[in-house]
Each structure stands twice: as C-alpha cells, then as structure tokens.
Amino acid sequence: MQKSTKVFGLTLLSCMVVACSNPAKYSGIATELAPAPVSTANFGADRFRKLIAPTAYVAVMPSIERPRLEQNTEKYQKNEVNPVHRVADDAISTFSIDVDTGSYTNTRRYLNDGRLPPVDAIRAEEMINYFDYQYPQPNSVHPFSVTTETVDSPWKERAKLIKIGIQAKDLSTKQLPPANLVFLVDVSGSMSAEDKLPLVKQTLRILTEQLRPQDKVTIITYASGEKLVLEPTSGEQKDKILRVINQLQAGGATAGEQAIQLAYKEAEKAFVKNGINRILLATDGDFNVGITDFNTLKGMVAEKRKSGISLTTLGYGTGNYNEELMEQIADAGDGNYSYIDNKNEAKKVVQRQLSSTLATVAQDVKIQVEFNPATVKEYRLVGYENRMLKQEDFNNDKVDAGDIGAGHNVTAIYEIIPVGQQGWLNDSRYQAPIKSDTAKKSEYAFVNLRYKLPNQEKSILLSQAVNVKSKTLAQANNDTRFAIAVASYAQQLKGGQYNGAMGWDQIIQLAQQSAKPDPYQMREEFIDLAKIAKSLSAKQN
Incomplete structure (x- = not known):
C-alpha cells in the first residue's frame, strides 16, 4: 500500500485505509473535514428545484454534492415483474394497496446524479402514486371513492388498459x-x-x-x-x-x-x-x-x-x-x-401532504379483481409485485394490508387482452374455448375492495363492475394519460419488457400532452427526468 491513499476526497495515512471495512460508515468524516462544493450541475434544469408548496415557486435550490463512495452497499428487494395470467386458468388477482412513493424520489436521485437506477429500485406503483390525480371525493358512507376507466393500450396492439383510481376523503x-x-x-x-x-x-x-x-x-x-x-x-x-x-x-x-x-x-x-x-x-x-x-x-x-x-x-x-x-x-x-x-x-x-402522511382513514385495504372469461382472455398487473396476496387472504381480516391516509389517491393499472384478440400467450391446443352466456358479456371485470375503519377489527366490502366500454388513448382524460406515461417510464427503466414499440420519445410526448393541470410543477419535473433517462439509456447502448 502506498504511503497515502485518497478515500472520499480525504487523504488517509498508511494502513488506516484497512480499518474502513465499511467505507459508507466513514463518509461523514470526509464531508466534515473537506466539505464538498455546492453545485447545481447534477440536477439538470432549474425547474427541478422549484418550491413544491401552495405558494408559487422560489429561487432554485443549490444541489447537494454527495461524497463519492468507493463501495456501494445499497440494498434493494428483488421483485420479478408480474407475469401474464390466462383468465381461464387464473381469473382472480388480489393485492394490497400501496401509498409509498420512495421509489420515485430515489430514482430521481440516481438520474440527477447522472446514473440509471438499479432495476430493483424501480416499483411502478410507487412511481404512479407519487402524483396527484383529480379523482372525485367520496360522497357515500365509504371513506374513499372508486373510479375506473378503460383505454386502448399504447404498449400492445388491440390490448386495453383498465385504470382503477381510489380517492380517500381529505382532511384539513x-x-x-x-x-x-x-x-x-x-x-x-x-x-x-x-x-x-x-x-x-x-x-x-x-x-x-x-x-x-x-x-x-x-x-x-x-x-x-x-x-x-x-x-x-x-x-x-x-x-x-x-x-x-x-x-x-x-x-x-x-x-x-x-x-x-x-x-x-x-x-x-x-x-x-x-x-x-x-x-x-x-x-x-x-x-x-x-x-x-x-x-x-x-x-x-x-x-x-x-x-x-x-x-x-x-x-x-x-x-x-x-x-x-x-x-x-x-x-x-x-x-x-x-x-x-x-x-x-x-x-x-x-x-x-401532512394529513395523508399522518392520518389514516382506512386500514388493511385490499383489492381483488375478478376478470370475466367471456370478455377477457389474458391480463397482467402493472407493479405491486411485493404487495400480491393469495386469493383466500382477501376475506381474511387477520391478513395485514396497506393503509390509506387522508387525501391520498391510489392508482392501479391492468393491461388486458379481450377475447378474440392475439395476446402474449399461445392458444391452448387441447383446452376447449369457454362458452359463455351473452348476458355476461357486458363486463370486463368486477372490482372488490375490503377495508377496515381505523381501530376496527371487521372489514367492509365495496364492489364495482368494470363495463365493456373503452376509449382511445387520445380520448382519455389527462390524469389517465399521465398515469400511463409514468407507468411506461417505470417499465422502460426496468428494461421495457412490456412497452412494445413505445420508447422514450413516445413516453415523453405522452407526458407532455397530459402535463396539465400541474400546480406544483411535479409533472414538468417528471418530463425532465424522462429526458435524462433517455439520454443515459442512449449512452449505454
């Protein structure tokens, strides 16, 4: 070993380097003795640092130049992307609600530092749920409203996307x-x-x-x-x-x-x-x-x-x-x-978001979607990989699930293949086609939600049908199109397995077309992040 070795921008003498078996734990020493210069270079456009607050923006914040570590020991849970399911074999999908948002901001940190995030850092539902959507406030005995919208999928020809939106009641x-x-x-x-x-x-x-x-x-x-x-x-x-x-x-x-x-x-x-x-x-x-x-x-x-x-x-x-x-x-x-x-x-x-961060309006919220074999051939859920539940967990009030805070909204997206269309899976050679009653062909799916009021032991059931009607993507409202743009961004960062011909340019264009309303410039920032991701992805090719 040389007489001096540079670690985290700090010159350490002789064998002291050997003591740093976990360099991450000593990063603060370098920061304290040799403060990093302030720079805005890593953060891209000025709009990244506009104030997210009810009053308009203020001056751009200088970025924090982080100490570079010799050893990266960051840990992420490995989650395989949700598979495609054949409705004839598995018609019911069950998962726990999720209102976490950390994956979006952690990914933002990577992109602002000029690096693509690890694929295991990407959780599509946390990307989608980072943003606010204008879902209707609840007007019934339930503490949240449920809305659905079905549109043509931009990812696969003749496929559809079903968006499920949940809006919790707001509290000041x-x-x-x-x-x-x-x-x-x-x-x-x-x-x-x-x-x-x-x-x-x-x-x-x-x-x-x-x-x-x-x-x-x-x-x-x-x-x-x-x-x-x-x-x-x-x-x-x-x-x-x-x-x-x-x-x-x-x-x-x-x-x-x-x-x-x-x-x-x-x-x-x-x-x-x-x-x-x-x-x-x-x-x-x-x-x-x-x-x-x-x-x-x-x-x-x-x-x-x-x-x-x-x-x-x-x-x-x-x-x-x-x-x-x-x-x-x-x-x-x-x-x-x-x-x-x-x-x-x-x-x-x-x-x-103080009220949604602290105050819970519904606990153990579970979603179970039953797809109609008369109208849906295949389906897949976008994200929620580490929130999947067994079918029998839905009615079991002992099984824990996610909570919804006051004012939170939650979005889930399914991609489906209607009956009669070519999907991801080959048709079975031996399985007979499903014969169905024509009267049952008016629905794509039936959505069931279970939740508990705070501090209650018994759950409450809320159900709603998803009717067989859909719009073109261009006809969908801005919230739906923007949510699809964010889902596409998440999928692209994980390799684009299900994005089809939709690449970075199409993702950015869809986000730009659906960026309003944007009172806190969050969607504007997203567009810039997608541009950074495109640039970094191009460098890797």
Missing part, C-alpha cells in the same frame, strides 16, 4: 385528531453527509412548524446507543423542540433495533386514544449493531403495530442506503415510506 390540518409523534433519528457516523442528517433536521423543522398545541412530540436519537433527548412536548413549545433538533450531531455505529423498541415504549406512554400515534424513523437504514437481520426487524415491527402505533420511514442518503429495509418495515408498521432527496421533497411529505 384543523380536522386532524391530536397527534402523538415520536421522532426517531439516526445520528450514527454514516448520517453526517449533507444529504443525510442535515436534511433530516430540515425535514423535522418543517414538520415542527405544522404542530398544534394539542400535538406532542418525543425525540429519540440512536447511534452506538439510544437516547431520549426530548420528553413528550406540546406543539405549542416549538422553540424547545427546534432547539433539540438543531443540536443533533452525527457520530458512532448504528444500533437501530433497541432504538425502535424504545420508540414504541415512549409512544405507548404518551398514547392518545382516538388520536394519531406514529413513529417517524429518519435514517439511511444502515443498521450494523444489534439485531440486523431483516426478517427479525420486520417481524418485530409487525408485532408492535398491534398496539395502535404506526411507523413511517423517511429515507435519506446514498452509497449505503438500505431501501429494502426502509420500505418493508414501513409496510409492516402500517405506515408509509418516503425517500427524501432534497428540502422540497421534505416540504411535500410533511407540509403539503
């Missing part, structure tokens, strides 16, 4: 019940980079400013050990809460399991009956002390959710980011997962 901040919040903050050495703990502190400051007198906050930090740094404190005492947040500093290893246990213990002490009881875990997910086994951590959180306390994960950083852990423990904890790559995203998650 004033309508939210009292909140008991526990901020669980990773302050280990790996969190010292500019896109980690400093950004966590910005996020918590934004959330603190939204607190009301009836809300209370507890703050727990963890590194080599866990520490209660703020007892339950009323939202009226914002200065006291902010002082604690501002004093947070990074250093030490990461012992997350005991900290999660302490967070639940403190949340139980301050429990608010009929209120919001939630832990917000802010970390890069790099647990390396204590229980580090993924299934053990997930099982512990799943058991703790029975106490009525949910767990939301806020992910940060690069290089050692454990996305698999962040997404899965949020799901197990009846919370939601967001990846925060800049201050504007923090505003979106904890300011503009």
Whole structure:
C-alpha cells in the first residue's frame, strides 16, 4: 500500500485505509473535514428545484454534492415483474394497496446524479402514486371513492388498459385528531453527509412548524446507543423542540433495533386514544449493531403495530442506503415510506401532504379483481409485485394490508387482452374455448375492495363492475394519460419488457400532452427526468 491513499476526497495515512471495512460508515468524516462544493450541475434544469408548496415557486435550490463512495452497499428487494395470467386458468388477482412513493424520489436521485437506477429500485406503483390525480371525493358512507376507466393500450396492439383510481376523503390540518409523534433519528457516523442528517433536521423543522398545541412530540436519537433527548412536548413549545433538533450531531455505529423498541415504549406512554400515534424513523437504514437481520426487524415491527402505533420511514442518503429495509418495515408498521432527496421533497411529505402522511382513514385495504372469461382472455398487473396476496387472504381480516391516509389517491393499472384478440400467450391446443352466456358479456371485470375503519377489527366490502366500454388513448382524460406515461417510464427503466414499440420519445410526448393541470410543477419535473433517462439509456447502448 502506498504511503497515502485518497478515500472520499480525504487523504488517509498508511494502513488506516484497512480499518474502513465499511467505507459508507466513514463518509461523514470526509464531508466534515473537506466539505464538498455546492453545485447545481447534477440536477439538470432549474425547474427541478422549484418550491413544491401552495405558494408559487422560489429561487432554485443549490444541489447537494454527495461524497463519492468507493463501495456501494445499497440494498434493494428483488421483485420479478408480474407475469401474464390466462383468465381461464387464473381469473382472480388480489393485492394490497400501496401509498409509498420512495421509489420515485430515489430514482430521481440516481438520474440527477447522472446514473440509471438499479432495476430493483424501480416499483411502478410507487412511481404512479407519487402524483396527484383529480379523482372525485367520496360522497357515500365509504371513506374513499372508486373510479375506473378503460383505454386502448399504447404498449400492445388491440390490448386495453383498465385504470382503477381510489380517492380517500381529505382532511384539513384543523380536522386532524391530536397527534402523538415520536421522532426517531439516526445520528450514527454514516448520517453526517449533507444529504443525510442535515436534511433530516430540515425535514423535522418543517414538520415542527405544522404542530398544534394539542400535538406532542418525543425525540429519540440512536447511534452506538439510544437516547431520549426530548420528553413528550406540546406543539405549542416549538422553540424547545427546534432547539433539540438543531443540536443533533452525527457520530458512532448504528444500533437501530433497541432504538425502535424504545420508540414504541415512549409512544405507548404518551398514547392518545382516538388520536394519531406514529413513529417517524429518519435514517439511511444502515443498521450494523444489534439485531440486523431483516426478517427479525420486520417481524418485530409487525408485532408492535398491534398496539395502535404506526411507523413511517423517511429515507435519506446514498452509497449505503438500505431501501429494502426502509420500505418493508414501513409496510409492516402500517405506515408509509418516503425517500427524501432534497428540502422540497421534505416540504411535500410533511407540509403539503401532512394529513395523508399522518392520518389514516382506512386500514388493511385490499383489492381483488375478478376478470370475466367471456370478455377477457389474458391480463397482467402493472407493479405491486411485493404487495400480491393469495386469493383466500382477501376475506381474511387477520391478513395485514396497506393503509390509506387522508387525501391520498391510489392508482392501479391492468393491461388486458379481450377475447378474440392475439395476446402474449399461445392458444391452448387441447383446452376447449369457454362458452359463455351473452348476458355476461357486458363486463370486463368486477372490482372488490375490503377495508377496515381505523381501530376496527371487521372489514367492509365495496364492489364495482368494470363495463365493456373503452376509449382511445387520445380520448382519455389527462390524469389517465399521465398515469400511463409514468407507468411506461417505470417499465422502460426496468428494461421495457412490456412497452412494445413505445420508447422514450413516445413516453415523453405522452407526458407532455397530459402535463396539465400541474400546480406544483411535479409533472414538468417528471418530463425532465424522462429526458435524462433517455439520454443515459442512449449512452449505454
């Protein structure tokens, strides 16, 4: 080994390099001693940093130049793309609702850094559900509305796309019940980079400013050990809460399991009956002390959710980011997962979407779609690969599923092959064609939803037919066309297996044609990201 070796932009002497068996944990040292210069180059067009808030935009934010790591230890769950199903063999599709959005922002981080994301980082449903769609507000006894629309598929000739849209009832901040919040903050050495703990502190400051007198906050930090740094404190005492947040500093290893246990213990002490009881875990997910086994951590959180306390994960950083852990423990904890790559995203998650982030209007929401063999030959579900359920799970109220927050909307897209059209699968040589009653040919499918009202044990059923009628893609509303553009983008980033002749140019064009309304410039940003992805994809060819 040479007398000096450059690691993360920091010159280390002699054999000290050998000690860095996990370079990601030491990235903060380089950041602290040799701060990275501020640059906007990595983020493309200025519009990327326009303020996502109810007031129009402000000046462009400078980007955070992240320290380059020698070893990338980021972890993603491997999910195979949903297969095509023959209706004659398997007419029923069942899955859990998902309102996570982390895959979109994590992918944005990769593209802004000039890299294509790993295919396992792409989850189509989180891309689609990142955006707001103008679905009708519920006007019945149910806490959400359900709408469907069927259009010609741009991916496969003579195929159709069925879009299912769910809109949860909205609640203003004033309508939210009292909140008991526990901020669980990773302050280990790996969190010292500019896109980690400093950004966590910005996020918590934004959330603190939204607190009301009836809300209370507890703050727990963890590194080599866990520490209660703020007892339950009323939202009226914002200065006291902010002082604690501002004093947070990074250093030490990461012992997350005991900290999660302490967070639940403190949340139980301050429990608010009929209120919001939630832990917000802010970390890069790099647990390396204590229980580090993924299934053990997930099982512990799943058991703790029975106490009525949910767990939301806020992910940060690069290089050692454990996305698999962040997404899965949020799901197990009846919370939601967001990846925060800049201050504007923090505003979106904890300011503009505060009610949906914190207040649940429906729990254990499951969708089951039964396709009509008289009208549908084949189908496939876009995304939701790690949310699939068994058919018998739908009616089993003991089986956990996703929750919907106030104001959330959720979108699912199926691609179907109508009877009589050539699909992905060859016709069976020996299986006799299905003979059906003409009266049953008026429906493509029947959509069933099951959900529980908060803190209830028995589920409620909501059903709706999908009639045999469709539009051309050009006739569909802007929301449907934009959702299809985002689904196409996700599929293209995973290799484009089901995109047919639809390439980057067609994806960008469809997004441009359906980009309005766009009050927070989110769709405009998406178009720029698709252009970056096109450029990076071309470089790889």
